Amino acid sequence: MKNKVVIVGGGMVGAAAAVQLAKQGAQVTVLEHSPIDAQAVLDDPQIDIRVSAINRFSESLLEKLGAMRLLKATRVAPYYQLEAYEQLGNSLLFDAADVSQTHLGHLIENKLIQASLWAQFAENGVAVETVDTLPTAIEQNLDSITLHYADKSYQADLLIAADGGRSPLRALANIGVTGWQYQQSCMGVLIKLDAPQQYKTWQQFKPSGPIAFLPMRAPYANLIWYQDAQTLAAMSDLSNKQLKERIVEHFFELPGDFSVEQKAIFPLARQHANQYSQGRLVLVGDAAHTINPLAGQGVNLGFKDVAALAECLEELEDLGDSKALKQYERKRRADNLAMMSMMDACYFGFSNDITPLKLLRNGILKIADQAGPLKRKVLEHAMGW
Template sequence: MMKNKVIVVGGGMVGAATAVKLAKQGCQVKVIEQRVINAAEVLASDKVDIRVSAINRFSENLLDELGAMATLRAHRHAPYQQLEAFERSGDSLLFDCLDINTTHLGHLIENNLIQASLWQQFPAHDIEVLEISHPLSAIEQDDQQVTLHYAEQQFCADLVVAADGGQSMLRQKAGIGVTGWQYGQHCMGVLIKLDAPQQVKTWQQFKPTGPVAFLPMQAPYANLIWYDDSSKLQGLKKLPAAELKQQVLDNFPPLVGDFEVIEHAVFPLARQHANHYSQGRIVLVGDAAHTINPLAGQGVNLGFQDVVALADKLNNADDIGASQHLQQYEHTRRKANLLMMSMMDACYFGFSNQVTPLQWARSRFLKMANNTGLVKNWVLKYAISGKVG
């Protein structure tokens, strides 16, 4: 008898994508979520989410396959055609979709819209959503199934997917340890309403105090990202909108038009990597497996790559919870995720300082990379394929 019953714990972007992907492969899927959403209401709302993701072409292809991208194209989304990284004027590395003869490098889309577009696919694939407010109290496993205990309720499956975020209770209860650290800085996101036509270039400036970035959402909105000392950002967080706007003007390169601050939030930066991606019939995906410095907005893209790799290893399996499939998934994804995490750290630590030799080296690197095309080709290949190798 086929063992294909799956419980996905966590219905965020990566968890929802996992649920739809596995259901399309014939699995019987349930999603356990503390905060159930009404997908239709989210998609119809005019409220703009301050949380935004830079979806690369690999992730776009997955969302197309799952039926979500068509929904997103009918709502707020912003294809970007150029990506620029620079430290100061004259030291710039520019990536352009025209270099690879395509229409765009990716999309900037609000997180809640991505989640809702995936939830909208649940009914067509008989995915059952279980709203559970109680914390996970215990896990029982044997060679046949895994059972999750929530207060007086119990749920059994052949495979449980932990997609419950960086503080994953499921990962902790399964006894899977993590390694990582908190960065010395925090990050502020500032949602603005911009008096300018649709922008197609996203940029990031490296500064000694940390990078700042501009993420163009569907006009008239954009998101500003500001890395800095935690105490400074906590102070800025308390400012009225007009005073925060002046701080942006003082600390960011010139924007393309006047703007209004709509919303802002500050969050800590952390790197964390699970020591293993599975334990028994439990497997980790997305932030439950790895959290990354959000420097290049790769977090959800790595999570979507987890989804595709896991589904590939489980496709046509007689027992989707069998250890050999989960170990193959871990072998495929853990090294790739570690490489991307390390590359983001190298950029972060290499550019966020005022050491003179490093300043000279950074300037030379950006000029050389922009002129030789080697780094450009690598990054553009990643934008299309999602592969780091």
């Protein structure tokens, strides 16, 4: 008999887990409070301001799940280079050619990634149910786990929490988190550029916080602007024309004239679940870890969770085997923690104007840019390998 898997949350990570486990033979049900019509989203010309830099590892997972084929027919944009700048200082340039690759990854709207995975549900027998209330209790015994709502219950062999950073399921299971709220937030700005297709994504580290340029399918691009929350809140009241003036002052290297199309503010938090599994319950994606978006790694780590979980569960008779779920946790925890810590070291080390640190990081950028093997290692890590 097929193992039953219930996944709460059909975002990018929950949807990937659903397709992957269904392909491995499980009977999967996704519980989602905002279900989507995948085809309508894929056909929608409206650009999503939420965009992710998808690395090569994630691309290969999306390829395997059948999603990449659909995405390539939409508005994806490959990037070949990634550059990090110190303010008025040295820069560190990563190029796909350094590791004999055609590209480093793709910039893709989040809603398209999610929809390309939802489009695989029917073919793989994944069921979707809309839930409009929060779950009330989790009950486990040796053979199964049951998720209760006020009016319905779902019994499964394995329950997956993929319900995002605030994860109601994680809270219901009393799994705590360690982390903090950064003092800054970031503003995402969708711009329409008067320039040919761009292939380099870059970040500039300023004392006031980093800024980043993410080239989407021309003529669009996404700008990320870190600032203290108060300044950003005031900026959100600016008209698009006024915001453009501020951007021109702050972003030194945009490739052409542009208009501001949309803006949104995202709070920043670092959060790590104290455990990734509890009996037959397991956490994936942002439900397990929320990382500073500085290097665009959040959903990439979530896709790595999915791949690791699938590997630990492959050919098991009982997908809720707590030993296998602990093995998944061991595999992923250290990797996620290392990436979070590396992001914080960059974020705190670069976002200030302290002279000795400035000299040190200029030195680091210079050495790193010239050190071939070290650069290759970092690059391979960023690509998810």
